[in-house]
Amino acid sequence: MAGDFLVNIENLCFDYGDKPVLRGVDMRIPKGRVVAIMGGSGCGKTTLLRLIGGQLRPTSGRVRVAGEEVSAMRLAELYALRKRMGMLFQFGALFTDLSVFDNVAFPLREHTDLPEALIRDLVMMKLQAVGLRGARDLMPSALSGGMARRVALARAVALDPALIMYDEPFTGLDPISLGVIGQLIRRLNDALGATSIMVTHDVQESLLMVDYIYFISAGQVVAEGTPAEIRASRDPFVDQFVNAKADGPVSYHFPALQVAADFGMAEAGVPA
8 A cells, every 4th residue: 555655656757958867767665664776876876866855856757755746845845854854975974074963963953943952862862873972072084984974874863754865875884884884774774663765786785684675777677676586586687786797788888889980990991
């Protein structure tokens, strides 16, 4: 039933100018689940997050969040919806001139009228949840990559959002930090009763902690399934992506003229 899904994407198409990016995408994101969106660079994964958040409008099709069509919302309605969303940006995107504490406090101060004493308690709770209560006075420049990502995660869940979106949360992390972030995403989602959408390239970590996976190629959903179904899949694209194979449906070479033509050898009678 539609009420069981927080996000419904129906026949979604999106173009950047005359360049098609997404073509007829259908997705349903159940409440309370962690769902991964995977695919090669430039296939439209981050664009999907922007469409869900209302930063972009579809060329055609629909994006519904909590039963409301995002592109039909007025500005005030869209802002109200975004208060129910959390976003962890690629590389964290912390405010470099604010301390760890003030980074996490920012959405609370911006979107609520809570007294400062209560904000302090909430920030300390979020930092405790990501294991960084003792780092509250540090500046972002003093943090490791993994620590910065954990602070960004604390900020993303500061308002206890219904929907949390992650744009490449594992990029640039060492194996230990990567595992910690993966476990935190799962634990916080379950503790908050939230729904999470994670754009990622990290297949192995995702298979350990997500509930469902969508694969996108050339702007379309080409495969989907649970981690067990993905592991057992014989789909050529899934096999190539999951096992990091150079040969498969995704070509190594960008479309180009034949070598002889591009190097001016065709005129000299060199075979193409």
